[in-house]
Amino acid sequence: MKKLLTIILSSIFYFAGFAQNHEANETKKDTTKLEEVVISTRRKLSNHRQEKTLSSIDEFLEKSNNITMIKRGNYAWEPAINNMVSDRLMVTIDGMQIFGACTDKMDPITSYVDVSNLEKVSIASGQSGTENGHCVGGGIDLKLPNSKFFNSGLKSSADLGFETNGNFFATGLDLEYSGNDFFISADGMFRNSDNYNAGGNEEVHFSQFQKYNISLQAGYKLSETHHMDTNIIYDRATDVGYPALPMDVSLAEALITSVTHYYRPEEKSLKSLETKLYFNTITHIMDDSNRPDVPIRMDMPGWSDTYGLYSKVDLLNNRHHYNFNLNGYYNRSLAEMTMFSNNPSEPDMFMLTWPDIRTFYTGVFAKDDWHISENKTLSTSIRLGYHSNRIADPVGVQSLQIFHPEIEDQQNRFLKSVTSNYSFKNDVFGFSFGVGYGERAPSVSEGYGFFLFNSFDNYDYIGNPNLKNEKALEANISYSRTFNKFKLGIESSYFYILDYIIGEIEPNVSSMTIGANGVRVYDALNNASIFDIYLNGSYKISDRLTANATVGYNYGIGSNEENLPLIRPLSYFAELNYNVSKFNAAIQLEGNGNQSKFSSFYGENETPAYAVLNLNLGNAFYGDYGKFFLKYGIENILDSNYSTFADWNNILRPGRNFYVNLSYVLP
């Protein structure tokens, strides 16, 4: 255990390699079961949270203490780490850059993959998340499965899930052929949900969705040391309702493709050289045709295409473990809006909301994990990158010049990130301390958005190409101690963010959206501070019974003395777990305190305290017929009618829900 934790702390890749070897041995078949890798020690994840095998990526991430999910509906939740959302995070799919095509953040990257596509999720806090790109809040890397040269022949499994609330139905099928030199695996997943009910049988309108996802992965061994993999994911969601927003989505479609070459020499200091070429394309069609009453009908399609490559090197030299990553990508983001006047004699109104922004990035990452001794590790990483944005459509330049007369069609930036972390761990106590500095470029919306309506604060947002890089200084500390059967941990981090990008009210500008309060132009606060602290304890009552609990507190304030929005209030989670080999049961209590430090300045109101109780149970059956995994339980047992700080416009969360998931793995 001690060794394992040292490794977790010291290296992403070493751990990935370790997990992979481990899995290779047991040839894991349940592909819907994700494994979580926590790089940061800031908030430990309970490893017994996957109560549903068919949970979506969103539900899966939400179980992680490190992440909160911002909800605009029942689908496509937006992950936040350290109280920071998409623009401040680096979300990648196996190192591939991919950018949503929705100007209103209705399609976070996590919505374009399904659990069946992935093997594990790496979550890294702050500057330790810069392995694939620059970020301030942290990084999430959704890892694709490793190559499966297991020589295990043909295998298949099927999943079926049903939930009473919203008549949610999900089914998945997985086929895999694995030889010594060749493998191919295919899986498909289908999910469908009607409107769900909040507590007290209150129907939440426009909360339906439907999606299917298929993926294909194949690999070929060129030699003992070289092999190549190719991976294709196609994901298509239709009829997705967003109860918190004035519009829905009629289509969200992604094609994610990659080809990877691996070189793994044996018995050398070079552990691996991995090179990936990738392409992905997203089409996102926002419309309001299902809404009965709108001030004006509109269509808002968006497109995002990304081409990229990376090359990763993994080197081991005595007590040093080096990682290098050279990567680059080219992205095209385009979105437009057409409004249909209520007066048929007037022409349609059109504007470019993302005026064909071409982003080019190239950068290099280097990391050294220095295992000073068995207990002590010093990790240091650096990332340097060149980032450029170009407005390819001249109309886009002219549009933005209405607000920023002095802009050109191209902006170049140089981005830097550096972090260092010292950790110590032995049988009874662990300690880590890290500091970091990082920069990020503004996102496409922050830099170039044109009249993007934010229903949260009811303002239209205008991008600002002249924004400076946002810069973050961070420090984090964690301490844990074991007292016989009781374990106590405390983790805290602090971010001091300079030129914190946020919309500032432009008092003399009239909103475009009918009924909006006004217009905000992206600008920067001189600085902002975000602080969080988590205390967790676990107690092993017996071999079968464990209890654990976490209490967290978060705080965020800008230099304008205003609270930052979407900061988690006092939160708590407690769980009692019962585990035997073929049965497990858990009862959970989860809640938030009253959101007293809400940000009325940025459109928030006070969300009252809430608590919900969940029960989940699992059985496993093994036999000659194969393996069955049955997961079932009740969510929100008391049918509370509630919403949380992370619910856009206070949309209500689901009320009582009975669920059952059945997985069958053929022998």
Next chain:
Amino acid sequence: MKLKYLIPLITIAFLFSCSTDDNDDIQSINEVADLLLIKEIVNGDQTIELFNQKGMLETGYNQISMRLKDNTSNTYIEDATLSWMPIMQMPTMQHSCPNSAITKAIGKNTVYEGFIIYQMTNLDGSGWSITIDYTIEGINYTVTDTIEVFQYENQNVSSFMASDDTRYVLALIEPKNPSIAVNEMKIGLFKMENMTTFPVVDNYTIELDPRMPGMGNHSSPNNSDLTFNSSDNFYYGDLSLTMTGYWKLNLKLLNSNDDVIKGEDITDENEASSLYLELEF
């Protein structure tokens, strides 16, 4: 390269070089090639050709190019002086409209140009006539003919009585091809001194408030009021258009003492000014 390919090339090159020689005779170049014919008015030995970009006259500002042809020699007269007088025949009276002097087009030999701002027309395009006086080598000629003027789809000109008991004509000249941008806006402002005299009004101010009535009267930022430019006698300002569609350009006219003589502010209660122009793109 084979000779059989070279010969046609040489021939073509030769032909082109010949045509270059022809260019010395400017008359053979069509100096109105990018314009469409509105009307030809034949007057004995001369024909007056009227052109503009659309090949038709509409209410509002019309930039017009003219050529004067000698029908006997079939050449264009390059040194004539011309003037015009548009007249609208009403049931009980007749009146003219703002118009410019006719000048020789800069850089052209055969083309004369000017503008006419038609503030109104009949629904079938009838009602207007034009009288053109011209002098060739000391001899004066005059010709009058009817001319069709069609109603433009939007209000691009406004004829109104201001609080100073004077009738004004105000016409939109630019932007002709608006885009989602800060457009340069150009307006012509004229005073109706009598039925046939419409002098330029100088040193007034035209306040601008563009709105989209279809979008809850959405406005745009960074517009500027129009001020008089004495070099060409038009008013200039900045017009920001945040999207395509129908825009109502609400205006307020201030005289040289900054007194509002026409138009009102836009408020929640008052959605439009009584003085406005329209734009669609």
